[in-house]
Amino acid sequence: MTRTVLITGGAGGIGRMLLDREPRAGWRYVVLDPAAGPELERADVTAVAASITDPEAVRAAMRGVTDVVHLAALGQENLWERIVEVNVEATRILLEAARDEGVGRFVYASSHHAVGFATPAEAPTGGLPDDAAPRPDTYYAWSKAAGEAMVRLFCERFGMRGVAWRIGHCFDRPHSRERLPVWLSPGDARRLVDAALENDIDSFTYVWGVSANTRRWLSLEGARRIGFEPRDDSEVYADLFPEGSTDPREPLGGGFTTTPLGEPWVEPAGRP
Numbered sequence: 001m002t003r004t005v006l007i008t009g010g011a012g013g014i015g016r017m018l019l020d021r022e023p024r025a026g027w028r029y030v031v032l033d034p035a036a037g038p039e040l041e042r043a044d045v046t047a048v049a050a051s052i053t054d055p056e057a058v059r060a061a062m063r064g065v066t067d068v069v070h071l072a073a074l075g076q077e078n079l080w081e082r083i084v085e086v087n088v089e090a091t092r093i094l095l096e097a098a099r100d101e102g103v104g105r106f107v108y109a110s111s112h113h114a115v116g117f118a119t120p121a122e123a124p125t126g127g128l129p130d131d132a133a134p135r136p137d138t139y140y141a142w143s144k145a146a147g148e149a150m151v152r153l154f155c156e157r158f159g160m161r162g163v164a165w166r167i168g169h170c171f172d173r174p175h176s177r178e179r180l181p182v183w184l185s186p187g188d189a190r191r192l193v194d195a196a197l198e199n200d201i202d203s204f205t206y207v208w209g210v211s212a213n214t215r216r217w218l219s220l221e222g223a224r225r226i227g228f229e230p231r232d233d234s235e236v237y238a239d240l241f242p243e244g245s246t247d248p249r250e251p252l253g254g255g256f257t258t259t260p261l262g263e264p265w266v267e268p269a270g271r272p
């Protein structure tokens with residue numbers, strides 16, 4: 001069967017990781033992102049430069065789509081009104097269009113910040129469960145928890161299969177020592193999404209998006225439930241960062257737990 005996967009926000013960091021592969025027979029991708037340009041176009045990739053906040057553009061892009069990977073979002077703290085418009089309202093627009101098109105799988109890019117107040121001290125052996133109750137650390141994180149619940153609504157009502165992908169820290173390499181436990185490598189991100197789209201999965205599953213990190217304290221149970229086993233380990237980068245004391249009461253969300261609510265996030269200077 002031919003699969004056509006709509007990747008919202010596919011011109012961003014994670015979208016490019018997912019598209020960084022040889023074309024596969026029977027698989028096509030449609031990238032919906034205002035930043036999508038001709039450089040993304042390939043035989044198996046169509047780029048649509050439009051916003052998920054535009055219902056007409058979403059419906060047009062959804063035509064013929066079998067699966068959705070929903071990455072598009074404001075990815076940090078922002079004005080409440082903007083968060084609601086882009087992260088919440090547009091997710092509803094997308095889900096309604098997906099339902100009407102008969103989409104089978106919906107992979108939702110949630111975030112570890114949806115549970116940002118959890119601490120390593122509270123994690124049981126085997127790691128903090130994938131379906132840990134939301135403990136959002138910002139309006140941004142609240143919108144991710146709301147999005148998870150909205151995806152679940154559409155799965156339970158309309159028979160879509162959904163994955164709430166609680167992404168850790170997904171970059172080419174970790175940016176700091178604090179992020180080592182929650183790093184998700186590009187290869188593991190791609191394999192996780194492949195598993196969510198191809199394997200036999202439940203109606204709705206929460207999955208922590210983390211690699212097989214030596215310092216991991218988030219469970220891999222959800223990953224295994226969708227048939228995904230991470231391969232990479234952030235420990236290979238540990239020497240890049242000075243060792244220091246580790247407080248097991250330090251919250252998962254780090255700096256997001258204290259950033260002012262509703263104020264656009266400003267990237268700290270000097271970050272790679």
Ligand SMILES: NC(=O)c1ccc[n+]([C@@H]2O[C@H](COP(=O)([O-])OP(=O)(O)OC[C@H]3O[C@@H](n4cnc5c(N)ncnc54)[C@H](O)[C@@H]3O)[C@@H](O)[C@H]2O)c1
Nearest residue numbers: 009011012013014033051052071072073109111167169170
């Ligand atoms: N990278 C991480 O470590 C990480 C961690 C947790 C969660 N996430 C989530 O994963 C998703 C992707 O993250 P990323 O690191 O690739 O972010 P990114 O900022 O690199 O890319 C996001 C993309 O979304 C697009 N976008 C923004 N508004 C849009 C709109 N209205 N319509 C369509 N596209 C729009 C942007 O143009 C951008 O290309 C986000 O939802 C983010 O919240 C990422």
